[in-house]
Each structure stands twice: as structure tokens, then as C-alpha cells.
Amino acid sequence: MEYTPQELMVVVAAREIRDGEVVFVGMRLPLLAFLLAKATHAPQAVGLFENGVIRDTPAAEFLATMSDGPNVTGAAWCGEMMEVMALLQSGRVDLGFIGGAQIDRFGNLNTSVTNDNGKITRLPGSGGACDIASLARRHIIIMNHERRRLVPRVDYVTSPGYGEGGDWRQTVGLRGGGPVAVITTLGLFRFDPTTKEMVLTSVHPGVMAEKVKAETGWPVRLAPTLSTTEAPTEAELQRIRSYDPQGFWTRSRQ
Amino acid sequence: MEYTPQELMVVVAAREIRDGEVVFVGMRLPLLAFLLAKATHAPQAVGLFENGVIRDTPAAEFLATMSDGPNVTGAAWCGEMMEVMALLQSGRVDLGFIGGAQIDRFGNLNTSVTNDNGKITRLPGSGGACDIASLARRHIIIMNHERRRLVPRVDYVTSPGYGEGGDWRQTVGLRGGGPVAVITTLGLFRFDPTTKEMVLTSVHPGVMAEKVKAETGWPVRLAPTLSTTEAPTEAELQRIRSYDPQGFWTRSRQ
């Protein structure tokens, strides 16, 4: 069955969610991944949204934003952002997802400002991404794989990964946490436990490692045993398409 | 018409409330004073309770505590203590009332521990009294006038008045505020604008200044023109007795 890179990324992201976990969901692909995980292997997962919504059941309709009516109707809890952020800061959020415009080899993300030899491009900013990257027990990054996006050093650290690598997070005062995976349109990266550098652990079906190297702005480290990402099942794809019937997030764009 | 010292204190306290003011009410006599003021000269006054209740209309029944059902039914706002304390700390509470077991000449109150030459007596503690004394724009103290209660120096400053006098509050970091009146069973005290010492400005009807002196543990300063407290009117007394029909706060005790 045919599928888009976005649909594959949703499936890969869903597999990272464990049953019973408290997940800082956000929107777009991560929301679809959360819905897929809940409908399959993680029925007890709880979803947090930074606007102040907590859901343990899926919303009844497609959501363009986390504040759309259907995300509030039948929610498990609804209130202030401060209370959701308090859960994050007190170590009660297991996993968070964030997307980025630019990433470097230590998993630092930039969604604020890029500087292409003097050409400034202003991006929307952090939103809650910096908070998730700083405070969630672990987080996962989802983004398009292009050479201009995977750079040796980000122009602005909006959402800290492992900084300059090693024990940088501890040095700046971040308690544990950090990215555990980077899911791109081409493959899946993990992080070296010591150096905290991104390591390509699997390429998506039909993608050559050479292609990944060519689209990455630094010499990519490959895992000793480079595997191929397991393709989405028909059942998984059908679910994703029921959550995003117009393909607003998974086909028409990104 | 006959009245008790408590009824007189309620009337004197009510006269201190200005229309439209935000008042940290508390219970007992101050609550009765607030109800009386709202029913007479201060209909726009707003009452705050530290449990998280705000009322702009009187409760329908007698209240033994601020959390009794009738104080919640029909309240203007109801929520968390933190939000009421935030109003206090951000300077949005004009007036607060507190009572005390022991007071000194600079208006410091003790409701925590007394030490009568080695004999320790443990009192209930601050509750919200210290917060009102620290953070309200001004506060008023209501208490029984006995020599053992009006002492040269309190054994424990539960609720700061003017500390050691003068600009002590500024020195310790308290922004303005402080007590503006002490209403006792015998008379009314104000504070010297410079030294911040208590000054007897009026004695209640039938009370001699000598009696006040005898019942005060330091040489009392009298105002140049010592007046007599205006007695309660019949209408005022009728209202107070409608708020406290059994005389639970105003007759049977204190």
C-alpha cells in the first residue's frame, strides 16, 4: 500500500510511545502519532496539550489546532497552561514531541531565526518547544530531511538538545532529559550515549544511506548495523487517514 | 439601647470601611463589621476570604466559618487561596482586619506563643493574619483590652505592625501598609505618623482614660483631644443582631 513520508513518520513516532505514558502531544504529526498509539499498543497513554487540555480519549473530529472545540469536548481535564507546564517541570511528563526548521548533530533545534550568510529569516519561535526540550523526561524530534535543515551548528538554540555534546545538559543545569530520537523524511536517528551525537540507525524503505549523507550538513555517523525502517501496515495507514481525512498534515503539505 | 463591647467594636470597625474598598474580611467581628458597612455607607465594598471566596453580597445565613455553605452560595468568585493572596501581595486589597491575643505599643501582634516568665502558652498561629499585616494597604486590629494582652513587647511577632517603630517596615522590606487603628473593648487607638506608637484617640462611652491606662502594659500616649467613641445607633445594633442572632460572636463570648 502506498504511503507518504509523513505517514511513515507518524507510524515511527507512534512506536516510540509506551503504554501508560504521559505524553506532551502538540499538533500535526505528533498528534496523529499519539492517536495511532492509543488506538493500537498504548491505550492507557495520556495526552497533554500546552493550552491546558488533557485527553485520555481521542477527539471526535479532525483538529487544525489543539484549541479546536472537538479537542475540549469530552476532555479529561481542562484549565491553565501553568498546570500543564508544572507537570512538565516536576518530571511528570514522560515524552514530548517537537518539530524544527533547523537541527544540528547534537539535536539542538532552531525555530527562531536562521542566518544564511547574512540573510536573516525570522521563524515563529519556540511556543512550548523549548519547555518540552528542557523539561520532558525524553523528547523526540520530527522534521523534513534537507541539507539546509541539518546543519553542523544551529544559528539559534530554540530547543536545547545536547548542546555541545557530552554532559552539556547537566553543565547548564538541565536535569536529565534530552532527545532520544530524530525522525526525518529519510530515516531514524538515535544519540550516542557518550558523545550525544546523532547516529543514523535506520533508513526508510527505498532510501539509500548515500542519500541521507548527501542531505545532511555534517559527516553522518551510521550505526554498526544500519536497518531499514519497518513500513506502515495497511491498518496503521487506514487509521492515520481516518484522523486526517483530507491529508492536511500527511499528504497535501510539509 | 443596651449593647455589648463587641457590638460597639463592630460598629467602630464598620466605620473604617470606605465605599468601594476591597476588604480582606476574615471571620467573627470583622465579618459583622463588613456586613454592617455594606448595608449602610459602603454598599460597593468587596469582601475577600482567604479560603478563596469573594463576595459582593451578604451571605444569606449566619456563618460560623468562612467556608460554611451559605458563604459560597451566590458568591461573586470562588477558587484558590493563592489567587486571593495574589491580590493581597499585588497591592489590590485596601483593608484587612485581624485579631490578636497579645499586642505591643507598635502594633505588633502575637497569636503564636506567649511566654509568661517561662510559662509557655501555645496559641493557634498566624493563619492569614501575618499575610494581611504584611501586604494589605492598611489593616486594623480588634482585640480585648486587658493588661496581660497589651504588653511593652510581644513574645512573638506573628503579624508585624511597625516593629520597633519609625521606618522599621521599610527597613525589613515591607512596602508601606501597616496598622491604622486598634479597636479594643475600651477604646480606639491610632498610630503616631512618625514614631508609629499607638495613641489613644477615643474611649468608649462610660470608659475612663484611667481605666485604659490601668489595663495597658505601657505608659499610654493620649491624643491631645481625647474624644468619646460614638455609640452604636439602634439601627446599627438591629442589623448586627440580625447577622448574629444567637449573639455567638457579640454576646455569649469573647
Next chain:
Amino acid sequence: MSKLSPLSAVVARYVSDGASVVMGSALECLIPFAAGHEMIRQGKRDLTLIGPISDILFDQLIGAGCVRRVIAAWVGNVAFGLGRNFRRAVEEGSPHPLEVEDHSNFSIALALEAGALGVPYLPTRTLLGSGILSRNTSIKVAPCPFTGQPLVLVPALTPDVAILIVQRSDENGNAHCWGPTGVSAAAARASRHTILLAEEIVDADVIRSDPNRVVVPGFRVNAVVHAPRAGHPSPVQGCYNRDHESYAEYARRTRASQDFLGWLHEWVLDVKDHDGYLTKLGRDRLEALRVKRSRLAAPVEYGS
């Protein structure tokens, strides 16, 4: 998986000797007396009790010898004054010596809020110049890095367990609570474990129909006890009113420690459990506390 469990099992599991317990977080209402009485019946020892004020419940546990330390702003009998057992414990070490960590209502609210927020402390301008500040060595004063003015830094409290009364809960701990909540939300979020005593157990859809009214996210709740009237003699909005006479009786019967022991046996030790307590109170007395004038909240549309 349902979190419903009997009160005795919940107290046995979550309140171990030496535990720190938040109760009375809504001040004079929603006080979990049924849970406190069960702690006394189970002979808990060395507890640390945490709460802003405590309307006789802390005094009861202190008198029963369950308490080693109290972290509170006020301990006594709100309508009738002093807490006699509290006094005897501090003044005479009877039945046990008692450690007291003084707070104000605001400072203990900040301590629990800091715990809930996951920060080491929260800054405030209350307590400056007070004896609370000089006696409570856990609280610091430091100049504000922005203004240079002195600020009080209140360290976080993270109790072992928070026990709350709610009007209704589903079996997973999604619960509605209304009326003044004091520091309840902060207490629950700051604590390692949260126990709910629910006046009513309802279907999950009832709770989901009004998510803004949910006091603490269900995944943060460890146990739910169906315990109607668990707050007696304190009031629970919309369920029952305050039993003023119980507080008056308690005031009368605690002046001397002997009298208190009589009260303790009659109302706690000699009743088997909360049901026994309610049976002893009797139907007429409970009836008299019923809501007299109904006042329903205006309808709210959550549809989309």
C-alpha cells in the same frame, strides 16, 4: 483499571508511620475527617501533618498520639478557639512532644505551589519582619536580583500523600470539586500520592462533561474511596452543611486530656469504621445537615 478501594486499605497502603500527609487543604470545608479517624484506628505514628489551617482534625490526631511534626499556619478549633491537644503537646509534651514548623497561610500555599511547579522555592514579600521567618529555619531571606529589595524564599514542600474530599469522582480518579478549594490543587500536585474521598462515584462521562471542573488530572490520583459524609462535621458544598454542634462538643470535651480520651473512644476508637461513625451520628442528625435550598449552577455548553 479502577482505582476504587476501601478507606481502611487505602490508609494502610499510602499512610505509613512517619509519612507526611496534607489534609484540610480547603480550610474549613472538605476536611477528610474519615481518613484522619482511620489513621487513629490504625495507630499510625510519627506522622508529619501539613495544612494551612486545621479545623480540629490535626488536634485530634495530635491528641491520639499519631503526630511527630506539624507544618501549618494555624492549629485549633476555628469557631471555638484553641486546640487543647495541640497546646498540651507543645506545652507539656503530652501525649508526645510535638515539633511545630510555623507558616502563614500564604507561605504554606507557596511551599505547596513550589512543590507542584517543580521548583526549589517561590519568592514572596509576606513574613518579612515576622517571628515566623526567624523561627522557621527552612525559609530564607535574600535580596531580589532585580530590585535589591529583601525577598522571602519559601522552599518547596513535597508531601508523601495528599488526601482530598471531592463531591464526585469516576473510578479512575477524574473528579469534580467545587466551592472554595484553598490550596487543594497545589497540595495534590505537589504530593507523591493523591487520595480522593468521593461523596459520589459517577460514570466517566459525567466528569468529562465538564473538564474545567476537574480538580487534579486523573493520572495523578492513586486511589479513590467512595466515602459519603467523609467530611463530617465539616461542610461539603451542595452535599451537606457544617455540623456546628460537633465542634462545640469537641471544644467542651478536650479542655482536659481525660475528657478528650473519652471523646476519642466514643467517636473514633470504639466505632469500627466510617459507616459505624455515621450510624452513631444517626439519621436525624445527618438529615438536619442536608442542603435546604437548592441552587444549581447555570448550564454550560461544551459542544462543538
Next chain:
Amino acid sequence: MSKLSPLSAVVARYVSDGASVVMGSALECLIPFAAGHEMIRQGKRDLTLIGPISDILFDQLIGAGCVRRVIAAWVGNVAFGLGRNFRRAVEEGSPHPLEVEDHSNFSIALALEAGALGVPYLPTRTLLGSGILSRNTSIKVAPCPFTGQPLVLVPALTPDVAILIVQRSDENGNAHCWGPTGVSAAAARASRHTILLAEEIVDADVIRSDPNRVVVPGFRVNAVVHAPRAGHPSPVQGCYNRDHESYAEYARRTRASQDFLGWLHEWVLDVKDHDGYLTKLGRDRLEALRVKRSRLAAPVEYGS
């Protein structure tokens, strides 16, 4: 005394040139577009806009030349990405140069909470090691006096005015609001003035029937505007849904500044007021946004 007043009068009185204004405090819902459009029509200048994220409203005010400074965590079009006017202002100084003070959602929530609490700052562990921390010079880092670990100290924000949408209010500013509220309560409490745009004006007894649902104490509210659909195209729970197509159209028509000027005239400058805006939208379109499936909150008893 009633606080009811027309939108034009309220914006004229409380939003002066150079004022700092909080809008969009509930994130993607309850965004007071009607108030923002009135600011554009009145030609406000040099505004400081404050909010966590801003779903196209800030981009509109920036493009219209009303804004000197933005204090926010995110500025753009949530469902469609970049804010083109925001980009042009920062990258090309068009129509005016724009000062940007970067925050995260949490840090701006803390800044407003500090303002509401009346403290100079609140401590947090977010932002450590981030560019936000190094670029935003108002935020400090200091070792925790308790743990020695680095803590971020976020200074208080006290805006001139907060503008909130509520589902219903009485004429004195006692109002009910439900659904996700983001940082709305903190924004209102931190600000010098608070303005409510109410979908419905109701009797005071309706609000008093459910005091736990009141978003901000009425005495802290300065003006109430009866402005149904003031949030369009953002959703207001129980009143109307999100008008997705409006955001799509905005994305299409702001790629080039010329296109934006066309959009600005058509939807803001060339309509007389909010009523004119609704008339232009037309009944069919507004009908289509109506609540389709009703879901009423379960009844709540406040009687005693």
C-alpha cells in the same frame, strides 16, 4: 454601576498609542480579533503586544503598522506556518522595524504569573542553555540559594491592558469562561486594566450561580463589551467553531505585502465595525460554524 461600553469607546479609552496589550492569552481559541481590528481602524501606533502564541492576530497588527514591540513565544499562523508580516517587519523593517523579545510559552506564563502574584520574578528550569535565555536580556540566571543549581529567573510582566473573550458576563464584569484558558487568568490579574468581550450579557445571578467558573473577580474588570462572535475566526467553546478557511485565506493573501494590504482593506479598514465584519461574513458562513452536537456540563449543586 454598569461597565458595559461599545468596543470603539473601550479601545479608544484603554488602548493608547504605546500601550502594552495582552491578547490571545488562551492560545488558539478566544482570540479577541474584533478588538485587534478596532485598534487597526483607530490607527493605534507603537503598541507592545504580549502573548504566548498568536494565531495571526499579532501578524495582522504588525502588518497594519500598529506595533513597535512583540513579547511572545510564537508569532505566526498555527495551522499554516509562518507569519509573513512578522517576517517582513523583522527581516526588512516593513512597514516598521519590530523589536522582538523571545519567550517560551512557559516563561511568558511565568512572567505574567509573577505580575499577577506581585513578585519581581518567578524561578524556573526551562530556557537553560537556550538562545532565548542568551537573547532575552530581561531574564537572569542565578544559582538556587537552596540547591546551588542554576535557575532561570523570569521577571514579572505587568501589561497596561488585557483583553479577554468570555462566553458570558454580567454588566459588572463578573464573567464565566470555559474551555482551555491558557494564561488568561494570569494575564488579567497581572494587567492594570482588564477588558472583557462577552458573547452574551447575562444577569448577575447567572454568574453567581457558579462562582468557581468566574475567570477574574469582577472588581478587577474595567470594561465589558457585548460583542458576539468577537473571536471569529478563532473558536469559542460552546458558541462557535474555528473558521479554518479564514486562516487559509490569510495565509494565501499575506505572502506578498501588496496582497496583505488588499486583505487588510477588505476585512478591516473598509468595514465600519465588528457588526460590519459579521455582515460581510454573512449568515451562511456564521451558521456553518455553529455548535453541531450539544454537550452540556453535568449539573452542580451550590445550595446550602
